[in-house]
Amino acid sequence: MFPERFSNLPAYAFPRLRALLDVHEPGGEVRHMSIGEPKHAFPAWVTDVIVEHAAEFGRYPINEGTPELRAAIAGWLKRRYDADVDPDTQILALNGTREGLYNAGIALCPQGSTVLMPNPFYQVYMISAISAAAEPVFVPATDTTGHLPDFTTLPVDQLDRAALCYICSPANPQGVIADEAYWQALIELGEKHDFQILADECYSEVYRDTPPVGALQVAQAMGANAERVLTFHSLSKRSNLPGLRSGFVAGGPQSIARLKQLRAYAGAPIPMPLQRASERLWADEEHVVENRALYKAKYELADRIFGNVPGYMSPNAGMFLWLPVEDGEEATLKLWKETGVRVLPGSYLSRDTADGNPGQGFIRVALVAPYKDTETGLTLIRDCLFGQE
Missing domain, CATH: 3.40.640.10 (Type I PLP-dependent aspartate aminotransferase-like (Major domain))
Known part of the structure; x- marks a missing residue:
């Protein structure tokens, strides 16, 4: 009755994330750092x-x-x-x-x-x-x-x-x-x-x-x-x-x-x-220049917080951190249960191959929130997953 061409697809990333996390209570105030939804103000x-x-x-x-x-x-x-x-x-x-x-x-x-x-x-x-x-x-x-x-x-x-x-x-x-x-x-x-x-x-x-x-x-x-x-x-x-x-x-x-x-x-x-x-x-272009400056400040913030983490990649562009961890799903669940910070396992953005899943050892962290909220969220991630500075 129904076509088979999509039958072998995994669930989309965010329903998968909800299934992973929402059966557990958050370990703190919920902070959404999983989706790249810009939170800076658009032009009035x-x-x-x-x-x-x-x-x-x-x-x-x-x-x-x-x-x-x-x-x-x-x-x-x-x-x-x-x-x-x-x-x-x-x-x-x-x-x-x-x-x-x-x-x-x-x-x-x-x-x-x-x-x-x-x-x-x-x-x-x-x-x-x-x-x-x-x-x-x-x-x-x-x-x-x-x-x-x-x-x-x-x-x-x-x-x-x-x-x-x-x-x-x-x-x-x-x-x-x-x-x-x-x-x-x-x-x-x-x-x-x-x-x-x-x-x-x-x-x-x-x-x-x-x-x-x-x-x-x-x-x-x-x-x-x-x-x-x-x-x-x-x-x-x-x-x-x-x-x-x-x-x-x-x-x-x-x-x-x-x-x-x-x-x-x-x-x-x-x-x-x-x-x-x-x-x-x-x-x-004026509003674009202002927006870019806000992201640049958060890049520098991320560098300060994660600069000593082995394998950390300082972002040159975009609105995400691609943070190396041992297992993306395990790290995501640990963060949620201990801090309330919500990130995305890297494997949810990748496909399994004969050589493994290239996103398995990463989490994606969105830098879209205002500066102070981003600073709090990144600090919680560092302290939870990588040890305090």
């Missing part, structure tokens, strides 16, 4: 823009995004990456990047292909591949590879069958950044084996010092096929607006046309007042 004027255009809730939204929104996005891509993108043919507004990352598999991936992705990874990559009747290929992103996947190590037959390659930079959960050389090598591999690169760059504006280089930026500088790279961005992390559900994908005209066609039948366009707010947000 966002509400004013939505109210100003509230009458447009009475209209069906423009599927591909208003001309003004697409122009604002194209302008941002030019300022941020010096990337030239036609707003009419190379940009599609999204109801959050997860929608686009999922639909890319449906719209662009032939059945029977392989879809390459890092391990650990954002789980929508795998579900997109399975939905497209493709084979997900999990490529370890561990300390031996600099916490970015080395796709060049894959067998030639898997590369030749590959249609899509998902890659996240700055990486979730590790926070490492793909540099220009990494992007060049991946794009060259895509050109050689004719697969498309889906660059999940939704954390690109949350970094310590140096702006991460972008996939589209490098592809254009190389003169790569315009269809080779699609980049996905969001206002959730950049502007502290996860509930706005506003992002975009930019790429080659043929790819965007196929995504637009699918979305016309099965998509959920952004409501018009929210598109109007998004227009303003992509045009404004």
Whole structure:
């Protein structure tokens, strides 16, 4: 009666976390550090823009995004990456990047292909591949590879069958950044084996010092096929607006046309007042600079608290710590029962392989709360799992 294609999937990360923890009483005040839901204030004027255009809730939204929104996005891509993108043919507004990352598999991936992705990874990559009747290929992103996947190590037959390659930079959960050389090598591999690169760059504006280089930026500088790279961005992390559900994908005209066609039948366009707010947000950098400074302060806080922990990785970008522990589930449960701090086992973001689960020896800790709350939570984690300073 029901399809079998999703029957062997594990429970999603957060239902698994609830099943692990909620049968036990917390050992202190509950502190949520498991989910990357930004808690910094978004610009106050966002509400004013939505109210100003509230009458447009009475209209069906423009599927591909208003001309003004697409122009604002194209302008941002030019300022941020010096990337030239036609707003009419190379940009599609999204109801959050997860929608686009999922639909890319449906719209662009032939059945029977392989879809390459890092391990650990954002789980929508795998579900997109399975939905497209493709084979997900999990490529370890561990300390031996600099916490970015080395796709060049894959067998030639898997590369030749590959249609899509998902890659996240700055990486979730590790926070490492793909540099220009990494992007060049991946794009060259895509050109050689004719697969498309889906660059999940939704954390690109949350970094310590140096702006991460972008996939589209490098592809254009190389003169790569315009269809080779699609980049996905969001206002959730950049502007502290996860509930706005506003992002975009930019790429080659043929790819965007196929995504637009699918979305016309099965998509959920952004409501018009929210598109109007998004227009303003992509045009404004002041609030982004302020937000980034708050995260930089918390990076430095984490360095102070965990600097003596063996294997600690100081974050250069993103909003997570990827902390080494003996066993992620055991550490998560111990933290909950003894302190009330709620984190996520690294294995919940990874898939088991013949060589084990690359997230098994980690926990992911979100740095999204205000500074003082973050300081308290990180101190509790250190004292509970690593011993007092």
